[in-house]
Amino acid sequence: MSALLRIAELNATYAAAIDSDRLEVWPDFFVADCLYKITSSENHKRGYSAGIVYADSRAMLRDRVTALRTANIYERQNYRHIIGLPVIVASGTDRISAEAPFLVIRIMRDGRTDLFATGVYFDEIRDEAGTLRFVERLVVCDSGHFDTLLAIPL
Amino acid sequence: MPDTIIPGPVAASPLRWTDDITRVPYWVYRDPSLLKLEQNRIFEGPVWNFLCLEDEIAEPGDWRTTVIGRMPVVVARDTDGSISAFENRCAHRGALICLDNAGAGAKDFQCVYHAWRYDLRGNLQSVAFRRGVNGKGGMPPGFKLEEHGPRQLRVTTLHGLVFGTFSDGTPAIENFIGPEVLARFNRVLGGRKIEIIGRFVEVLPNNWKLYAENARDSYHASLLHLFFATFKLNRLSQGGGLVVSPNGGCSVSETIAPTVSDDETYAGMRSVDEDYKLEDLRLVEVVDEHPDRVRHQIVTVFPNFVLQKTQNAMALRFFTPTSGDRTNLEWIYFGYADDTPDMRRRRLRHLNLGGPAGFVSMEDGCVGGFVERGIATAEDEAAIVEMGGGGIESQDTRATEAAVRGFWSMWRRMTGL
Numbered sequence: 001m002s003a004l005l006r007i008a009e010l011n012a013t014y015a016a017a018i019d020s021d022r023l024e025v026w027p028d029f030f031v032a033d034c035l036y037k038i039t040s041s042e043n044h045k046r047g048y049s050a051g052i053v054y055a056d057s058r059a060m061l062r063d064r065v066t067a068l069r070t071a072n073i074y075e076r077q078n079y080r081h082i083i084g085l086p087v088i089v090a091s092g093t094d095r096i097s098a099e100a101p102f103l104v105i106r107i108m109r110d111g112r113t114d115l116f117a118t119g120v121y122f123d124e125i126r127d128e129a130g131t132l133r134f135v136e137r138l139v140v141c142d143s144g145h146f147d148t149l150l151a152i153p154l
Numbered sequence: 155m156p157d158t159i160i161p162g163p164v165a166a167s168p169l170r171w172t173d174d175i176t177r178v179p180y181w182v183y184r185d186p187s188l189l190k191l192e193q194n195r196i197f198e199g200p201v202w203n204f205l206c207l208e209d210e211i212a213e214p215g216d217w218r219t220t221v222i223g224r225m226p227v228v229v230a231r232d233t234d235g236s237i238s239a240f241e242n243r244c245a246h247r248g249a250l251i252c253l254d255n256a257g258a259g260a261k262d263f264q265c266v267y268h269a270w271r272y273d274l275r276g277n278l279q280s281v282a283f284r285r286g287v288n289g290k291g292g293m294p295p296g297f298k299l300e301e302h303g304p305r306q307l308r309v310t311t312l313h314g315l316v317f318g319t320f321s322d323g324t325p326a327i328e329n330f331i332g333p334e335v336l337a338r339f340n341r342v343l344g345g346r347k348i349e350i351i352g353r354f355v356e357v358l359p360n361n362w363k364l365y366a367e368n369a370r371d372s373y374h375a376s377l378l379h380l381f382f383a384t385f386k387l388n389r390l391s392q393g394g395g396l397v398v399s400p401n402g403g404c405s406v407s408e409t410i411a412p413t414v415s416d417d418e419t420y421a422g423m424r425s426v427d428e429d430y431k432l433e434d435l436r437l438v439e440v441v442d443e444h445p446d447r448v449r450h451q452i453v454t455v456f457p458n459f460v461l462q463k464t465q466n467a468m469a470l471r472f473f474t475p476t477s478g479d480r481t482n483l484e485w486i487y488f489g490y491a492d493d494t495p496d497m498r499r500r501r502l503r504h505l506n507l508g509g510p511a512g513f514v515s516m517e518d519g520c521v522g523g524f525v526e527r528g529i530a531t532a533e534d535e536a537a538i539v540e541m542g543g544g545g546i547e548s549q550d551t552r553a554t555e556a557a558v559r560g561f562w563s564m565w566r567r568m569t570g571l
Contacts, residue, residue: 038511042255043352050352050487052511054502059433064506064513066433071380073517145355145482146510149519 007086007098007125010132015081018153023068026153027061028133031126034058035136038154040144041119052150053139064153074151076109079116081154086123095135096125102139104154106147117154118142171571175559176544177536180529183361186478188569189224195568196457197223197474200324201403202310202317204459204472205229205239207350207486209314210256215274217263218256221474221482222318227307228252229316230260232274237311239318240276241304244268251304278303313343315470331455332399334548338406338453341444342463351501352487356510360522362458362475363565365483368518369452369460369471370561372396372407372552373541378521381513394448395550402546402560403456409552411440411447436503437513440465454557456564464514466497467504479526483519485509 001009010029017025030036037051055061084101091097099122106116119141126135139154169187171179182188197203203222206229210218217230219242226242228251242250244265251263251272262279263272269282278299286292307318310327317327328336358365368374393410432438440449443466453461460471470486485508489501507514529535539562542554546563549556565571 039352040354043354048350048352048487049498050502050505052352052354052509054506056499056503057434057436060437060503060506063432063434063437067381067513072513073378073380074520144353145357147357148359148510148523149356149516150511151516 003091003096004086004088006132007088007096007100007123010125011083011086011100011121015083019079019081021078023065023152026065027058030058030061030137031128031133031135032058034061034134036061036134036139036153037137038139038141038150040141042144044138044140052146053153061153068151072151074149077152078107079152079154080105080107083121094126096123096132098123098125102154114147116147117150119154169571171566173536174544175546175562175566176538176540178539178562179534179536181533182565182571183364183526183529184478184533189475189478191569191571192475193223193225195570196565197225198320199568200319200321201457201568202319202324202327202330202455202459203307203457204455204470205309205316205318207314207348207488208237208311208316209348210350211237211316213258215260216256216258217252217260217274219252219254222307222320223474224476226250227318228263228276229309229318230263230274237309237316238275239307239309239316240272241306243304244270245278245302245304246270246281272303276304276306313339313346314348315343330399330401331404332401334397335399335404335406335453335455338397338408338451339461341446341448342451342461342468347491348468348488349491349493350486351489351498352485352505354485354487354509356483356485356519358473358481358483358519358522359479360481360526361479362473362481363561364522364525365473365481365518366454366458366561367558368522369454370405370407370557371555372452372557373555374521375407375552378517379514381507394450394552395548396552396554396557397548398546398557398560401456401564403564405452405454405557405560407450407452407552407557408448409450411442411449436500437506438465439500440504441497441500454561456561462508464507465504466500467508468501469505469508481522 014029036055038053039051082103086098086100089097099120101120104117107113122138123134124136125132169181205220206218211231214231214233217228220227228242229239232238242252244251246268249265249267251265271280273279284293307320309318312327394408397406451463458473462469468488473481473483475481487505489498539555539558542549542556546556546560
């Protein structure tokens with residue numbers, strides 16, 4: 001399979017895991033010393049380092065899932081991710097830099113369906129024994145406005 | 155301090171607050187007439203509105219736009235280094251004068267619609283084709299530039315933060331917030347140069363006052379937010395307390411680092427799960443930066459400003475109504491300019507507790523909406539705000555709603571309701 005197809009498949013399985021509420025497998029899409037950050041295009045352009053989610057280890061991603069399952073209070077909701085075709089920006093011996101546009105629709109328990117977020121994934125991807133994993137996934141949302149709260153990861 | 159705030163005249167409104175401040179009638183969040191009254195009496199009244207950081211408009215000609223309540227405003231650095239602020243509304247037809255979030259190097263401001271031009275303080279400087287064209291048209295000879303212009307604010311600064319007021323009667327900000335609240339500003343900001351490291355807006359599905367209460371409500375923190383309770387960041391039985399400013403409108407809630415690991419106060423309550431463990435403890439590893447053991451400090455300033463330090467994460471928040479049931483909550487994350495790379499990364503990790511996705515604060519984004527929907531037809535009913543009695547004095551416990559009552563005492567004095 002070509003690198004492009006493998007990344008497209010990685011994105012598709014990533015989206016399917018979140019959207020079907022299999023959050024426990026979400027951290028497995030990352031390497032152990034990963035960086036996952038959600039920010040906005042404006043923050044990104046200005047070089048602001050903080051995200052609304054900032055995890056610099058896979059353990060921290062697992063902690064977020066545990067918190068969502070056991071600690072945090074929010075109304076039942078689901079996402080539908082539509083991830084566009086990836087573009088390979090650079091390809092090295094042990095890493096691929098890629099990006100892909102995304103659209104996330106949020107469906108609330110009462111049926112309300114809204115466009116929740118759009119943006120671009122900026123990814124650094126590594127092949128770990130035949131499995132592609134994110135070394136870094138920078139989620140850059142087009143807007144810096146977030147409705148009510150962001151519980152489920154993008 | 156209450157005497158420094160002149161009570162507003164009794165409002166010509168059918169709304170009546172019949173009980174004392176331990177009973178908050180639900181119409182305060184629902185009645186559409188309040189948007190205008192609050193704009194006039196509160197946001198444009200004798201309060202200090204947060205505008206921006208001094209650092210964001212460091213050089214002459216730097217400017218940024220913000221809002222005071224629902225009013226668009228420009229804040230600018232004038233050529234003499236002073237800071238000015240004025241309504242972002244052209245005196246001619248009312249169009250916005252500045253169209254972006256921020257800019258630099260401005261010599262003046264020109265409205266795009268008919269090119270009326272203003273200096274950096276918002277004074278009208280020229281009117282295009284004022285004398286007409288080829289002797290025809292133009293403004294009448296009696297038209298005076300100095301008689302027209304957007305409304306201008308009085309500006310003050312506190313440790314690099316810029317505040318503005320429309321009222322001549324607003325006391326100096328140090329007096330407005332009172333000595334104890336001022337001391338907490340000094341603790342976090344005094345003598346330090348700060349630097350913005352992130353900026354996000356959380357769109358809240360509720361009236362702005364529900365968030366103003368939430369920020370002052372030290373009672374809910376460890377009950378709604380499991381993260382605090384589990385990691386002993388903010389249990390009511392921990393050390394700490396609540397300070398209310400003499401005018402009632404400003405407050406500090408703080409928590410001291412735990413000294414006792416066993417804690418039975420919360421046994422059986424939903425918000426405790428002793429088996430809950432973090433895999434990556436760096437999220438809660440704190441470096442004390444001040445000569446105290448305060449780990450969590452929430453400072454509020456009437457009507458809509460919050461300064462927060464939780465562990466090593468620091469943020470400013472301010473929130474403004476976009477309609478009766480929608481509020482824009484702006485988060486400005488900051489660090490100190492001289493942070494080591496290690497401390498900066500620590501702040502980034504700790505910021506996971508705050509903001510729209512915050513382990514602690516995400517619930518604050520939705521509870522206001524729960525109230526808003528719960529009271530859909532309850533305008534004639536009232537909320538009970540009686541924890542810690544009926545007063546608005548400082549207390550050495552956080553199991554109190556004194557600061558919420560303080561907010562309402564100020565709100566009632568200003569609105570006349």
